[in-house]
Amino acid sequence: MLVCFICGNAIHFGVQMCAESEVCMLQQLDPIASPTDSISHQRSPEQSVVQRLWRACCKTVFVQSSFRSFIEPLVRLISPGYLAGFQRAKVLMVQPIASGYLLRLKPHGGLTMLPGQHVQLRIEQAGRFVDRFFTIASSQQQLQQAGIIELAIRQKPQGQISEWLKGGITPGADVWLGDVAGQFQLHQERPAWMIAAGSGITPFRSMLQSLSRLTQPVHLIYLVKQADQAWFADEWTELCRKFPLLTVDIWATQQRSRPDLEQIAQQVAAMHADLYVCGPNALRQQLTQALAALPHWQGKLFSETFGGSSSGDSQTVEFISRAGQNLQASGQGSLLQLAEQQGIAAKFGCRRGVCMQCVCQKQHGQVRNQLTGELSSFGPELVQLCVSEAVTPVTIQLSV
Numbered sequence: 001m002l003v004c005f006i007c008g009n010a011i012h013f014g015v016q017m018c019a020e021s022e023v024c025m026l027q028q029l030d031p032i033a034s035p036t037d038s039i040s041h042q043r044s045p046e047q048s049v050v051q052r053l054w055r056a057c058c059k060t061v062f063v064q065s066s067f068r069s070f071i072e073p074l075v076r077l078i079s080p081g082y083l084a085g086f087q088r089a090k091v092l093m094v095q096p097i098a099s100g101y102l103l104r105l106k107p108h109g110g111l112t113m114l115p116g117q118h119v120q121l122r123i124e125q126a127g128r129f130v131d132r133f134f135t136i137a138s139s140q141q142q143l144q145q146a147g148i149i150e151l152a153i154r155q156k157p158q159g160q161i162s163e164w165l166k167g168g169i170t171p172g173a174d175v176w177l178g179d180v181a182g183q184f185q186l187h188q189e190r191p192a193w194m195i196a197a198g199s200g201i202t203p204f205r206s207m208l209q210s211l212s213r214l215t216q217p218v219h220l221i222y223l224v225k226q227a228d229q230a231w232f233a234d235e236w237t238e239l240c241r242k243f244p245l246l247t248v249d250i251w252a253t254q255q256r257s258r259p260d261l262e263q264i265a266q267q268v269a270a271m272h273a274d275l276y277v278c279g280p281n282a283l284r285q286q287l288t289q290a291l292a293a294l295p296h297w298q299g300k301l302f303s304e305t306f307g308g309s310s311s312g313d314s315q316t317v318e319f320i321s322r323a324g325q326n327l328q329a330s331g332q333g334s335l336l337q338l339a340e341q342q343g344i345a346a347k348f349g350c351r352r353g354v355c356m357q358c359v360c361q362k363q364h365g366q367v368r369n370q371l372t373g374e375l376s377s378f379g380p381e382l383v384q385l386c387v388s389e390a391v392t393p394v395t396i397q398l399s400v
Contacts, residue, residue: 083129086122086176087111092148094169098229100154100199101165102137106147107177113149115140115210116185116203116304120178120355121151123164130160131357133350135278135304136180137202139209152231154199181354184304186211186276193268194220195287197279201231203304204278209235214243217271221259223279227252265290269297277303281370315390319344320363320397334370335396336385346385347399353387360385365394 087109095102113119118135138150155162186192186207194204201222208218224230227250236248251259265287268275275291277284284303291297316330317338329338336358339346349357353371359382367376367388375391376383385396 083176086178088174089177091169091171091173091175093171094165097231100152103151103153105149113143113180114185115206117180117182119180122176125164131349131355132161133354135202137205139206141210152202184302188216191217191271191273192276193273194276197223197283200278205232208239214245217245220248222250224252225254261286262290265294269294274299275301316393317390318395334386335388348386351386353384358385360399361397363395363397366391367394
């Protein structure tokens with residue numbers, strides 16, 4: 001009998017590693033960052049401190065984020081599908097839905113998640129990797145019992161992931177999944193209002209499908225342009241039958257006037273409810289302002305947003321390419337948006353300030369973080385193009 005040289009499990013002739021070999025190897029080489037421990041809030045404070053020190057050491061000694069990244073080229077000689085910090089997943093199904101696709105995956109390792117969290121998806125396209133972040137649209141029970149997750153992905157013009165799905169992915173193909181993260185979760189101790197816009201419905205599908213019982217009223221408003229663009233329309237009816245305290249309102253803005261957000265805020269306050277918002281950043285800001293005008297509201301606002309807010313001031317940004325070419329752009333929006341409007345090539349990933357792929361060197365000038373409102377210094381520092389907007393004229397050294 002042959003055995004895996006890493007973990008000792010039985011394997012077939014001609015195979016050097018068993019299916020769990022990557023997990024076995026990683027736990028031996030880097031036990032602090034095991035792929036089965038992907039949710040950061042499950043670690044103790046002591047583990048988090050040790051992990052940060054370990055990563056700082058790796059960046060200093062190996063010029064990599066982890067020891068696993070340093071040895072990745074060697075491991076890939078033995079297991080070509082290995083990627084440091086990722087686990088492989090098998091594509092089970094790609095199903096077209098309104099203006100998008102439902103991607104069903106079966107992770108190879110011990111992926112864990114909480115309803116409302118997102119995951120990093122990596123695909124290989126034309127010899128290079130493409131990364132995006134998507135909220136897990138399926139229930140926690142589906143992962144625990146069947147080992148399956150679902151991602152709902154909106155079709156975008158020139159979108160690399162959606163074009164990859166449109167091209168017809170064969171079931172059985174491999175993709176990679178990174179860490180699961182996010183704190184956007186349902187708290188059942190209070191009544192809840194949920195407001196979703198477009199693809200922002202995905203975390204609410206995961207939350208509601210994961211419930212075994214509902215003890216507080218939940219009202220979901222799902223904003224779409226047209227009624228036939230609503231995702232999972234048949235499922236909402238079934239969930240309302242299952243949970244009498246749940247009501248779902250699919251709000252088609254082209255058939256009905258846009259909802260009065262001030263009136264919604266008053267209804268939320270009258271129910272002493274918490275408010276959950278997943279949609280454009282402007283939607284969250286408007287609801288925040290409406291709730292701030294109600295001093296008697298004692299609930300909490302939980303939000304997951306996409307797209308930044310603008311300061312309203314137009315600034316000139318000078319981009320310097322790696323080849324030394326100087327390119328200028330001006331206008332409103334994030335640095336990434338300005339670059340793209342002028343046809344300037346800039347590296348990006350999630351487009352919402354999570355994956356850090358768009359980080360570039362700011363040479364001088366001040367920028368504002370669109371998510372936190374924090375202002376940078378005027379001197380050289382690293383900034384994220386997708387969530388930073390120019391407050392003064394800025395010069396950016398691009399990484400491409």
